Amino acid sequence: MAHHDRRGLPLSTRSDRAAERYREGVDLLLAAWPGAADALDAAIVADPDFALAHAARARLHAMRTEPAAARACIATAAACVARAGTERERSHVAVLSLAIDGQPGPALARALAHAESWPRDALILSLPLGAFGLLAFSGRADHDQARVDLCERHARSYEADDWWFTTYRGWSHTENGAVARGRALAERGFSLRRENANGAHALSHALFEDGAGPEAETLIAGWLPGYDRSGILHGHIAWHAALSALERDDPDAALAIYAEHVRPGVTAGLPLNVITDTVSLLWRLRAYGHAVPDGLWDEVRAYSGPYFGHAGFGFADAHMGLLAAATGDRAAAQARIDALTGLVEAGTLAAGPVVPAICRAALAFADGDYAACARILEPVAGQVVRIGGSGAQREVIEDTLLLALMRCGETARARALLDRRLHRRPSPRDARWQAQLTA
Incomplete structure (x- = not known):
């Protein structure tokens, strides 16, 4: 047969x-x-x-x-x-x-x-699909649109009840800015197969981009206990709930989720997810003015030791740059910046000059030189998309620029950036920052 x-x-x-x-x-x-x-x-x-x-x-x-x-x-x-x-x-x-x-x-x-x-x-x-797919890490600035185009080109080949294709089609539309369409598709894909971590993940992204953080937290709290901790996305999906908690200004809830699901040693996630999730969440906490408990940064630095030691993978490089800046490891930060600069000059770094710029800006931000951070980051802000990942993941870079503008007195530019962000995605955190700037 x-x-x-x-x-x-x-x-x-x-x-x-x-x-x-x-x-x-x-x-x-x-x-x-x-x-x-x-x-x-x-x-x-x-x-x-x-x-x-x-x-x-x-x-x-x-x-x-x-x-x-x-x-x-x-x-x-x-x-x-x-x-x-x-x-x-x-x-x-x-x-x-x-x-x-x-x-x-x-x-x-x-x-x-x-x-x-x-x-x-x-x-x-x-x-080619997904936040860590070949398109996302191609260095292309249009990879969000390219994924939509790919899905739509082949949509006729898939039935409406194909849970996998519906999920990824929805995620692609969400990331490309068609949030209502993306959310509807993600919800349908998830309903077709709930034992699908990529489905829960796609819907978490759609809720985040739709300004529906509390709905994402409710979804994750109800679904995550049924997903074994050995699942590679267990910690990352919990990270989405922690991100939502930070959005509504509850750092204690974010840290509790981090401790239970996200930190090294408690998650079976992929090293790329573990490092980028931990670094970006702890960086956000500190940048937003919240205390990071003693030992958490050192734990992440120890975990990251065996991974991504060589420059050349833009998404990882950006987060390793944040980690070095946050932990005061100027030698590691400068070594990575130098290596990345060499790759840019050789034309072999897919994501291009934005990657060493992020690392330099992170050092300036950690040093409290917010004017320098903004001066480095603002000209390349439109190219951050080239490092890949998702909008939710890359937002840590935009947050760094926004806070640098606010803290160096560039109120008009900060307000303009906030206006664009709030137009794109409702955010209680951005609304609080906007109120500060207009007070």
Whole structure:
């Protein structure tokens, strides 16, 4: 009997069990739900020559920042698909091989081409999408629009009840500013499959951008207990609730969420999420004038030690720059700035000059030189989008600029920035700051 994946594409395996466990494993992977590894391992046991099961396992290792295991699995997949595989499966493995091999540009180009021929290959279509996808980290200033365009181009290939596609389509519209449409799609996607961390995540973003922080907190408080702590997005979704607590000026609630779900040692999140979530939340706390309890910054610095030591990954670099500035590690901050500047001069830093500028501005802000911070950051503010991530994540940079303008007496420029932000997204925090400026 011929076997197919969840969306009707043929699978080169004769094993009923391998096909069944593969479908389950990919569902769990796309939902960021625990159990994907066990399901895919079972598929491999049932059919050791099943190339796509090895490829999906490689993708899961890559997501968890396990590069050696990812490379080993994708090499096995390539060997298997060379012996017995369809054109679609060979292309599928080739795309993942490029991504795992650290070639994001060619991987993106190959993924987009693959989607033209096989748009229902969700695992490959997922690679350009999301806050940490190939488009987000491409260095393009238009990556939000590019994700919308990609989803709309292939929407006709997906049924209205496809929970994965509906979720990512909604998230893409939300991030591109069509918040009402994005929220409606995210709500529908989440309703189709509640055991879907990416669905809860997409809806949390939509509520944030819609100025509905208390709704996001209620959603997360009710949903998170059913998501095992081993889930890779557990801590990050809790971070969204902490962010909302800060929005309504409740630092104690934010710190309680941080302590229970977000801090290193209590979360099983991806290192990139752990570092960026902890750094951005603690930076916000301090920048907003709240006390950061003793030891929290040191804990983050100790955790970050093995990760992102080399400059060149703009989203991580920006947060490592904030971390160095906040902890007074001027040597580390300057070393990263110098390395990033060299990459910019060589034309090899995807996100470009905005990345070292963020790091320099963070040092100035931490030193209390708010005029210098604003002078560095304001000219590149429109390019911050190039570092990738989401609007909620990047807002920490805009907050830094806004507070620097307020504190160096540039009231008119600060008010103009606040007006633009409030027009884009209702925020009780921004409303408080606006009241301060007009008092």
